[in-house]
Amino acid sequence: MTEALFPxxxxxxxxxxxxxxxPPEVRSRASLGxxxxxxxxxxxxxxxxxxxxxxxxxxxxxxxxxxxxLEWNEIAAEGTLIAETTVQTxxxxxxxxxxxxxxxxxxxxAGPVILAHLHExxxxxxxxxxxxxxxxxxxxxxxxxxxxxxPLMEDxxxxxxxxxxxxxxxxxxxDARASNAPAIAKSLFDAGAAxxxxxxxxxxxxxxxxxxxxxxxxxxxxxxxxxxLSVQTLxxxxxxxxxxxxxxxxxxxxGGAMSRNDTGFARDEIEVNxxxxxxLAQAFxxxxxxxxxxxxxxxxxxxxxxxxxxxxxxxGFGAFAASQAAAYSLSQCLRAEFRDSGxxxxxxxxxxxxxDWFQLLPPPKVLPxxxxxELVKGLQAxxxxxxxxxxxxxxxxxxxxxxxxxxxxxxxxxxxx
Amino acid sequence: MSILTQLAGALSSGSxxxxxxxxxxxxxxxxxxxxxxxxxxxxxxxxxISAYDHRGPxxxxxxxxxxxxxxxxxxxxxxxxxxxxxxxxxxDAIKPADFIGPVVVLDCxxxxxxxxxxxxxxxxxxxxxxxxxxxxxxxxxxxRTDWSKRSGAEYLNMREDGPHSPGPSAEAIRFLIDxxxxxGFGTETVGTDGGQAAHAxxxxxxxxxxxxxxxYGLQCLANLDKLPATGAVLFAAPLKIKDGTGSPLRVLAMxxxx
Numbered sequence: 001m002t003e004a005l006f007p008x009x010x011x012x013x014x015x016x017x018x019x020x021x022x023p024p025e026v027r028s029r030a031s032l033g034x035x036x037x038x039x040x041x042x043x044x045x046x047x048x049x050x051x052x053x054x055x056x057x058x059x060x061x062x063x064x065x066x067x068x069x070l071e072w073n074e075i076a077a078e079g080t081l082i083a084e085t086t087v088q089t090x091x092x093x094x095x096x097x098x099x100x101x102x103x104x105x106x107x108x109x110a111g112p113v114i115l116a117h118l119h120e121x122x123x124x125x126x127x128x129x130x131x132x133x134x135x136x137x138x139x140x141x142x143x144x145x146x147x148x149x150x151p152l153m154e155d156x157x158x159x160x161x162x163x164x165x166x167x168x169x170x171x172x173x174x175d176a177r178a179s180n181a182p183a184i185a186k187s188l189f190d191a192g193a194a195x196x197x198x199x200x201x202x203x204x205x206x207x208x209x210x211x212x213x214x215x216x217x218x219x220x221x222x223x224x225x226x227x228x229l230s231v232q233t234l235x236x237x238x239x240x241x242x243x244x245x246x247x248x249x250x251x252x253x254x255g256g257a258m259s260r261n262d263t264g265f266a267r268d269e270i271e272v273n274x275x276x277x278x279x280l281a282q283a284f285x286x287x288x289x290x291x292x293x294x295x296x297x298x299x300x301x302x303x304x305x306x307x308x309x310x311x312x313x314x315x316g317f318g319a320f321a322a323s324q325a326a327a328y329s330l331s332q333c334l335r336a337e338f339r340d341s342g343x344x345x346x347x348x349x350x351x352x353x354x355x356d357w358f359q360l361l362p363p364p365k366v367l368p369x370x371x372x373x374e375l376v377k378g379l380q381a382x383x384x385x386x387x388x389x390x391x392x393x394x395x396x397x398x399x400x401x402x403x404x405x406x407x408x409x410x411x412x413x414x415x416x417x
Numbered sequence: 418m419s420i421l422t423q424l425a426g427a428l429s430s431g432s433x434x435x436x437x438x439x440x441x442x443x444x445x446x447x448x449x450x451x452x453x454x455x456x457x458x459x460x461x462x463x464x465x466i467s468a469y470d471h472r473g474p475x476x477x478x479x480x481x482x483x484x485x486x487x488x489x490x491x492x493x494x495x496x497x498x499x500x501x502x503x504x505x506x507x508x509d510a511i512k513p514a515d516f517i518g519p520v521v522v523l524d525c526x527x528x529x530x531x532x533x534x535x536x537x538x539x540x541x542x543x544x545x546x547x548x549x550x551x552x553x554x555x556x557x558x559x560x561r562t563d564w565s566k567r568s569g570a571e572y573l574n575m576r577e578d579g580p581h582s583p584g585p586s587a588e589a590i591r592f593l594i595d596x597x598x599x600x601g602f603g604t605e606t607v608g609t610d611g612g613q614a615a616h617a618x619x620x621x622x623x624x625x626x627x628x629x630x631x632x633y634g635l636q637c638l639a640n641l642d643k644l645p646a647t648g649a650v651l652f653a654a655p656l657k658i659k660d661g662t663g664s665p666l667r668v669l670a671m672x673x674x675x
Contacts, residue, residue: 204447204570227444228464253454264456356453 002121005155007168007194008296020292020341021094025137031058033072038132038140039384044072045112056112077130079108081144084118094136097293098157106130106144116142117158121150133162133382136292136342138335154380163382164244164301164344167192172242174280175249176200176220179355180305180368182212184246187372189216191380194297197238199223199249201230225249225276226268235283240291244379245284246303249276252357256318269323277304277327281334289341301344301379304331305371308349308392311399312406316361335384346378351391364390431674436649438638438668439489440565442481446488446637447572449607450580459484461665485663491655492609492624492634496662499629506631508661515633516654518600520557520670521549522644525583529562533574534613535583539592549646554598557651560585561641564605573607584611587622594630601653602627603635603668635668644670 011017027035030046037044046055048062049069061068084104090096102118106128114130122128128144135141143162146153154165166188173181173188176198185196198213201224213220221238224230225247235242251272253265260266281302291299309321310328328347335345352358354365366389378386387393398406418426427433440446448458461483467473485508486492494500495507505511523545528535537560542552552558562583564572574581584604585593593599602609602623609623619625627634635653650671655664 202445202447204445204568204572205450206570206575222445224444226460227462229444262456268457 001150002152002156004152005160005168005296011295017291018097018293018295020136020289021097022136022340022342023094023139024092025139025339027139028058028060030060030070031140033058034132034142035134035138035140037072037074038134040387041132041378041381041383042074043077043130043132043142044074045114046070047073047075054108054110054112056114075108075112076110077108078147079106079114079128079130079144081105081118081122081124081126081128082107082113084124098161104144106142114142116144117162119143119145119153119158120156121146121153134344134384135162138339138342138344138384160296164346164379165191166244166376166379168194169243169297169300170195170197170238170241171244171246172197172199172238172284173218173246173248174199174223174225174276176210176213176218177207178248178250179209180248180353180371182209182216183368183372184248184375185213185216185218187369187376188246191376195219195241197221197242199225199234201225201227225279226271228279231279231283235287239284239287241297242284242288243291243297243299244301244303245280245288246305246375247277247280248305249273250305250307251323252307252317252320254317254320254357254360256315260319266319266323269320270326273320273323274326274330277330277334281330281337285334285338285343289338289343292341292343299341299343301346301382302334302338303346303348303375303379304328305348305350305375306331308351308387308395310349311395312403312410314410317358344382344384346384346386348375348378348386348388349392349396350388351395366392427673428671433671433673436640436643436670436672438640438644438651438670439666440637440639442483442488442665447607448484448487450573450575458486461487483665485658485661485665488665489637489639489668490635490663490665491653492628492636492663493655493661494628494631494633495660496634497621497624497628499625500631503631506628507658508655508664509657509659511633511655513654515600517650517652518555518557519553519647520559520644520649520651521552521647522559522561522641522649524561524646526561526563526642529564529583533581533583534611535562536611537583537585537589539586539588542589542592545646552593552597552599555600556597557601557603557635557653558593558597558599559603559635559638559641559644560605561644562605563642565637565639565641574612578613579615580607580612582606582612584609584614585623587617587619587626590623590626594626594632599632601633601635603638605638605641606636608636609634634663638668643672645672648673 046058050067051065053064055063081104087101104118127147129147131143171193197219200220223234251268288299307324310324313321350366352361352365354367374388387396442461463479463481466478468477493508494503610621614621652669655666
C-alpha cells in the first residue's frame with residue numbers, strides 16, 4: 001500500500017536543487033492521439049472505422065483490414081495484469097533518478113494487450129483499471145491502477161510524477177479580487193495545499209472577498225498583472241516557492257468592435273488577459289521551470305482560466321473573446337517553452353460565468369465552486385485541458401467536429417422582417 | 418535691478434524657495450473610481466525599453482502610459498460638459514500666462530479631521546478673508562486638508578456608498594468664481610470635488626462651475642502644509658497635449674523664506 005506523503009522538511013540551503021530531467025518525448029504522429037486523450041484524462045485507443053477493431057500500439061493502418069481510417073475512441077478501461085517487470089537500471093537520466101520502475105502488460109477486456117506503468121498498489125496478476133496520463137515530457141502514457149481506489153493512492157511517487165496534485169504544494173492565485181478566488185482557495189486547501197497566496201491589485205480599493213480569503217488562511221500579497229514591476233517584485237519574493245500558479249486574473253466587458261466606440265476596454269482586456277499572462281510567465285516562469293524536480297513540493301503546473309470564446313468568437317462578448325483567443329494562443333506558446341522542464345500548462349475553459357458581466361445571458365452559467373472543483377480535479381489528474389460546465393463542453397465538441405460550422409453558428413445576424 | 422534678476426538672486430540665495438506640490442507618478446497611486454461599466458482612468462504604467470543591455474547597450478529608458486487625469490494633474494475647462502464649448506478650453510490652447518500666478522491656501526485641516534466629508538462653505542471663505550484679506554483676482558485657491566498624507570485605502574476612503582473625502586460646496590465655488598474671479602481651485606484629494614459630490618446639485622459642483630466658467634482644477638496635490646496662506650506663486654503648466662482635457666504635471670510653488 002502507498003505510504004502517506006508527508007509535508008517535506010525545509011530545504012537544506014547547502015544543497016543544490018535538483019535540475020529537471022524528463023522521459024523521452026519523441027513519438028510517432030499516429031500515437032499522439034493517446035496524448036491528446038490523456039490531456040483531457042480520457043483513456044482512448046485507436047479503432048478502425050471500417051472493421052471496428054481496436055489496436056495498440058498506435059499505427060498508421062489497421063492491423064486487421066489495413067484501412068487507414070482510424071480514430072481514437074474511448075474504450076472500456078478494465079483489464080487484467082498478465083505480466084510485469086521492475087526496471088532496475090536505465091541510461092536515461094530521468095528513469096535513473098527514479099529507479100526501480102514497475103511496468104507490466106495488461107490484457108484489456110475489450111481485446112488489446114497494452115504496455116503500462118503500474119501503480120504500486122496493483123497486485124500481481126490482478127484486475128486493473130487503466131487510465132491515461134501525461135508524463136513529464138508531456139506525452140500520453142498508460143497506467144494500470146487498482147480496480148478499487150486504495151487509501152492514499154494519489155501519494156504514490158508515480159502519480160506525483162504524472163500529476164500536479166495540489167497536496168503539500170504552494171499555490172499562487174493571481175487575482176484575489178476575482179469572484180472565484182475564495183472558492184478556488186478553499187478547494188486548494190481542501191486538497192491539501194500547504195500555502196495559498198493571492199495577488200491583490202490596488203490595495204487602495206476595498207473589496208468584500210478580502211476577509212473571506214483572510215479567514216481561509218490565504219496569504220494576500222501585492223500583485224497587479226498589468227504592472228510589470230509589481231509582477232517582478234512578487235516573483236522576486238515568492239517565485240522560488242510557487243509550485244502551482246493559478247492565473248485567474250481576467251478583465252471582461254460585454255461588446256464587440258462595433259458595439260463599442262473606442263478601444264479602451266479592449267486595451268484593458270489585452271493588458272490583463274494577454275499581457276498579464278505574459279508578464280507572469282516572464283517573471284515566474286524561470287524559477288518555476290528550474291524547480292520541477294524539486295521534491296514533494298516541486299513546481300508542477302501553470303493554470304489559466306479562459307473563456308471558451310477563445311476557440312470561436314462569441315459576438316456578444318466579441319472583444320473579450322478576442323483577448324481570450326490571444327491568451328489561449330499564448331498558453332500554447334508557454335506549453336512549448338515550458339516543455340523542457342515538464343512544467344504543465346493547464347487551461348480551464350468556462351462558458352459564461354455567474355457574475356455581473358454575464359448577468360443578461362441565460363443559464364447555464366458556471367459557478368465559482370464549479371471552477372474551483374474542476375480546477376483541483378484537473379491538477380490531480382495532471383490534465384492540460386479542462387472543460388468546465390455544459391457550454392464549454394458543448395463548444396469543445398462542436399469545435400472538434402467542424403470549426404467553420406461552429407463559427408457560422410456563433411455569427412448569426414438578427415432575423416429581419 | 419530688474420524683477421527677474423532680483424528673483425534669480427533670491428532663488429540662488431534661498432530667500433525664495435521652491436516647494437514641490439507633486440506626488441510621484443507611481444503605478445499604485447489611487448485614481449478616481451467610476452462605476453465599472455463606464456470608461457476608467459488609466460493608472461500610471463511604465464515598461465522598460467532597455468536598461469544598458471541587449472535591447473539598448475548604453476542607455477536606459479521607459480515607455481509610460483496613463484490617463485490625462487492620473488496622479489497630480491491639471492483639469493482644463495474641456496474636461497467637463499459645462500466647459501465643452503468654451504474657446505481655448507484644452508490644455509494646448511490655454512495661454513501660458515495662466516500657468517503661473519498667485520496662490521492662496523485655505524487651511525481646512527481641523528475641519529477635515531472632524532468630518533471627512535467636510536464641505537468648504539462660503540462662510541468659511543469669508544472667515545478666512547477676515548484674517549488674510551480678500552482673495553486676489555486670478556489667484557489659484559488651494560484647499561489644504563493634509564489629505565495627501567493619507568495612503569492606501571485611506572486615500573480614496575471608499576465605502577459601500579462611495580468615497581468619502583472633503584471638497585467645496587456649490588455655493589463656495591460659485592462665490593470664488595463669480596465674486597473673487599479665481600483662476601482655479603486645487604485640492605489634495607483625487608478630485609476638486611468632495612468624495613460624495615455625485616449626490617450634490619449639480620453633481621460635482623466644483624467641476625461643473627469651474628470648467629463652465631473657463632477656470633482650472635488641480636488635484637492630488639501634496640505639501641500644501643509648506644505654503645503660506647498668501648504670498649506664494651504657483652507654477653502649474655500641463656503638457657501641451659492636442660485637445661487635451663488635462664495632464665499630469667509638476668506643480669511647483671515659490672515661497673519667500675520667513
